[in-house]
Amino acid sequence: MNIMIAQSGGPTPAINATAVGIIELAGTLANIDKVYGALNGIEGVVHDHVIDLSERLTSDVELEMLFYTPASALGACRHRLPENIADDPLYPQIIQNLMAKEVELFIYIGGNDSMDTVKKLSQYCALKGIDSIRFIGAPKTIDNDLEGTDHCPGFGSAAKYIATTFAELEKDCTVYNQPSVTIVEVMGRNTGWLTASSALSRLNGGRGPDLIYLCELPFDQDKFLTDLTLLLTEGRPILVAVSEGVKKANGDYISVIEDNKLDAFGHQFISGSGKYLENLVRNRVGGKVRSIELNLMQRCAGHISSKTDLEESRQIGRYALQIGLTGETGKMVGIQRVSSHPYQIEFVVSDIDQIANAEKKVPLAWIMPSKSDVTCDMIDYLKPLIAGETALKYRNGIPDYISLH
Amino acid sequence: MNIMIAQSGGPTPAINATAVGIIELAGTLANIDKVYGALNGIEGVVHDHVIDLSERLTSDVELEMLFYTPASALGACRHRLPENIADDPLYPQIIQNLMAKEVELFIYIGGNDSMDTVKKLSQYCALKGIDSIRFIGAPKTIDNDLEGTDHCPGFGSAAKYIATTFAELEKDCTVYNQPSVTIVEVMGRNTGWLTASSALSRLNGGRGPDLIYLCELPFDQDKFLTDLTLLLTEGRPILVAVSEGVKKANGDYISVIEDNKLDAFGHQFISGSGKYLENLVRNRVGGKVRSIELNLMQRCAGHISSKTDLEESRQIGRYALQIGLTGETGKMVGIQRVSSHPYQIEFVVSDIDQIANAEKKVPLAWIMPSKSDVTCDMIDYLKPLIAGETALKYRNGIPDYISLH
Numbered sequence: 127m128n129i130m131i132a133q134s135g136g137p138t139p140a141i142n143a144t145a146v147g148i149i150e151l152a153g154t155l156a157n158i159d160k161v162y163g164a165l166n167g168i169e170g171v172v173h174d175h176v177i178d179l180s181e182r183l184t185s186d187v188e189l190e191m192l193f194y195t196p197a198s199a200l201g202a203c204r205h206r207l208p209e210n211i212a213d214d215p216l217y218p219q220i221i222q223n224l225m226a227k228e229v230e231l232f233i234y235i236g237g238n239d240s241m242d243t244v245k246k247l248s249q250y251c252a253l254k255g256i257d258s259i260r261f262i263g264a265p266k267t268i269d270n271d272l273e274g275t276d277h278c279p280g281f282g283s284a285a286k287y288i289a290t291t292f293a294e295l296e297k298d299c300t301v302y303n304q305p306s307v308t309i310v311e312v313m314g315r316n317t318g319w320l321t322a323s324s325a326l327s328r329l330n331g332g333r334g335p336d337l338i339y340l341c342e343l344p345f346d347q348d349k350f351l352t353d354l355t356l357l358l359t360e361g362r363p364i365l366v367a368v369s370e371g372v373k374k375a376n377g378d379y380i381s382v383i384e385d386n387k388l389d390a391f392g393h394q395f396i397s398g399s400g401k402y403l404e405n406l407v408r409n410r411v412g413g414k415v416r417s418i419e420l421n422l423m424q425r426c427a428g429h430i431s432s433k434t435d436l437e438e439s440r441q442i443g444r445y446a447l448q449i450g451l452t453g454e455t456g457k458m459v460g461i462q463r464v465s466s467h468p469y470q471i472e473f474v475v476s477d478i479d480q481i482a483n484a485e486k487k488v489p490l491a492w493i494m495p496s497k498s499d500v501t502c503d504m505i506d507y508l509k510p511l512i513a514g515e516t517a518l519k520y521r522n523g524i525p526d527y528i529s530l531h
Numbered sequence: 532m533n534i535m536i537a538q539s540g541g542p543t544p545a546i547n548a549t550a551v552g553i554i555e556l557a558g559t560l561a562n563i564d565k566v567y568g569a570l571n572g573i574e575g576v577v578h579d580h581v582i583d584l585s586e587r588l589t590s591d592v593e594l595e596m597l598f599y600t601p602a603s604a605l606g607a608c609r610h611r612l613p614e615n616i617a618d619d620p621l622y623p624q625i626i627q628n629l630m631a632k633e634v635e636l637f638i639y640i641g642g643n644d645s646m647d648t649v650k651k652l653s654q655y656c657a658l659k660g661i662d663s664i665r666f667i668g669a670p671k672t673i674d675n676d677l678e679g680t681d682h683c684p685g686f687g688s689a690a691k692y693i694a695t696t697f698a699e700l701e702k703d704c705t706v707y708n709q710p711s712v713t714i715v716e717v718m719g720r721n722t723g724w725l726t727a728s729s730a731l732s733r734l735n736g737g738r739g740p741d742l743i744y745l746c747e748l749p750f751d752q753d754k755f756l757t758d759l760t761l762l763l764t765e766g767r768p769i770l771v772a773v774s775e776g777v778k779k780a781n782g783d784y785i786s787v788i789e790d791n792k793l794d795a796f797g798h799q800f801i802s803g804s805g806k807y808l809e810n811l812v813r814n815r816v817g818g819k820v821r822s823i824e825l826n827l828m829q830r831c832a833g834h835i836s837s838k839t840d841l842e843e844s845r846q847i848g849r850y851a852l853q854i855g856l857t858g859e860t861g862k863m864v865g866i867q868r869v870s871s872h873p874y875q876i877e878f879v880v881s882d883i884d885q886i887a888n889a890e891k892k893v894p895l896a897w898i899m900p901s902k903s904d905v906t907c908d909m910i911d912y913l914k915p916l917i918a919g920e921t922a923l924k925y926r927n928g929i930p931d932y933i934s935l936h
Contacts, residue, residue: 294833297542297932330927421824
């Protein structure tokens, strides 16, 4: 039998580690002939843009390079399959293309949209009585917002980047012994997991962010200004972490300017939440203020990946293959935490119905009553996920990453 | 005798490595009693905010932590000494405070402004016939814009961060197989060394930035739009590197909006060069476009420091102390490149008069005739500076940095 892997959604430093887990295990199983890789997610299946990974990756050295390479080496897409599962011609086309390559197991490594794809394809096969192809989802997303798993592969590496970067920004901001405000915007439109990770910068004695705002709670602008003004009386640099997606009480993002003022090019002036708060502080508080966006760096910084994250990502790939080989379909593999002290996990399986299109938010109990910090329970949850440094190889002074196509 | 160290100017990941070089060598010399550290640069001398580093740093473990810690552990200042050297009362105050601590050698680790301070203090002493205190400058700046040295300690680490980050951003941007424009703004108001380092992302087979704009040449907006439009016909993601300080032919920064339009808070709308180009492309070319600022991360990312840079920074600290002990004053120590293949350097001394307030720009011959890329000579110059990875220790998943005060 042959199997096929595809990847989709936004980049993470761990998405290739999951592919490596699948490829490595498949290489040891006599009943698996070829491992195909579809390019640009499900679109690669639709258009038959597929590479033979068993041919492309011939050495352990290349597999190790792939393990450490950030962002989908097979490419990604933003393609939502049609809702009309019974009649849309795209479904038989996908199945036909998979059958033409004698693929009996399709593993999709991705986030919410990819799980929706797994759900629809398994539903289509059930509807049409096709039992020769199984569909398994393997989670990845730096946002950590998937149900059915304690945490998502990819998140730990992004959290390690964020924790490290906040520790370093704190060193940078405090060289001048005078009041200033530095606002750092962290990814997360609807969930604050990544922003919460900024608190991990305190683990080795750092002060960490003075104020942390997650998007699970409405942003109270007046309280922010009051709290900040009070902090500034201490006469020192103040560091603020804010989710890109913080919203007002009415649910609007804070960062969209209300009165439709236009910028110099005639476009609506839409800033990020960090830039918005920078302007707010400059206008209402004054003094030295700046904002920083961690931007794409927080999701592709393979050079500061978490060893724990990458190893778990590899193992969840192996597990996805094992589950698929038992005959399961329409499932997502996930991680269940057995204990935090010591950190222990096991792998689990969920029905994809319960995963696709759901969103796991930060529990409100893990946000401090001040609404501007996180609790020790949050730290206990996050801390094991950033543990360990990888053995990434460098060549010529930069990481030695691989390209597959 | 006692010696005193101070640090100033913007953070770099290597400024503490130079301090460590001084402290380590001083610890082996019988004629040096105490090594003091002035807090927040020359202001620490003025206000007698000084710590005893011989007391504060008692173990090799702490010295090693300091070696890897980014940003001035002694703090910094932006303080330009008065021009009236003969009569301003600040000068006798500084000398008095140094004499009170029996300091015979003051080493200032910093950039252009710090070298100006070394110059003025040594001039004051010459003027007043004071020969019991010497002043030596040790260079550091990520901008690499100091004369009297082949390259500046701190630059190699920032260049390694930039090269690595561009390699990773390229992985991120290319997961979607469709045209897009990503513009990355790199630090450098007047010199393009850091922006040029983005080309090092090609060293392991990456495509690197498609267009690179240094601030040494006037920015030709029409040519940029023409070149970009042509590149977009290839149907793939385009990566652009631009210096924060690129200017129009008339010398104005491109990023200041000419007609004084105001933002929603009534402030002049000033964007960075990256944001400016993003808006320009959105308006004139269209399609998917975004901009990224590497911001403070490029000057404080100690976790991706260059081993070559940190070791040279340590050695230049040792050399500064040796030179100071020979009785020299009003000098800056620097690096002279003996050869690039193999990479060999030696340390040299320059009169501070030739250094302070001068600025070393990228040679125009190292910019391609297209004006949007750098030459092989530039790569030959840059490549050895990012070589090697450090042995930075991690604890709890984040770097184990030290605080001195």
